[in-house]
Amino acid sequence: MTTEIKTENGAFTDDVKTDVNTSAETVNSDTVDTMEQVKKVTAQVVDKLGDLDKYFGEFFQEYKRPLIALGLFFGLFLSIKLTLAVLEAINDVPVLAPLFELIGLLYSGWFVYRYLLKASNRSELASEMNALKDQVLGRASQL
Numbered sequence: 001m002t003t004e005i006k007t008e009n010g011a012f013t014d015d016v017k018t019d020v021n022t023s024a025e026t027v028n029s030d031t032v033d034t035m036e037q038v039k040k041v042t043a044q045v046v047d048k049l050g051d052l053d054k055y056f057g058e059f060f061q062e063y064k065r066p067l068i069a070l071g072l073f074f075g076l077f078l079s080i081k082l083t084l085a086v087l088e089a090i091n092d093v094p095v096l097a098p099l100f101e102l103i104g105l106l107y108s109g110w111f112v113y114r115y116l117l118k119a120s121n122r123s124e125l126a127s128e129m130n131a132l133k134d135q136v137l138g139r140a141s142q143l
Contacts, residue, residue, distance in 0.1 A: 060067065091097050115125040
């Protein structure tokens, strides 16, 4: 591209060349730099992911007891929810809910008749309860 500027002393010509190759080389060098950065970051990520099992092992060894307690609480929560869901499903069956109530009443009546009506049976129940308490606590009863 040539420009001519006329001045008082004469014409002044200046050849201005736009070099497309120079701008393309700049863009290519920027792309190469970016690709090198991407490769470095990718290598760092792959190194960290390669050591992931080591990190998890160290984490589990350090926090073993709290993680087990958390897992047990989560399992307890799930089992309670599952039990309640099953009981709710059973309660929705029209015949089963009154049947279970009848079974509960019959068992309560038998328990009262068997253990609570006579003094000798109450003392037998107390001795059985003390024996169970000793088994659970692992020591002799104070009574």
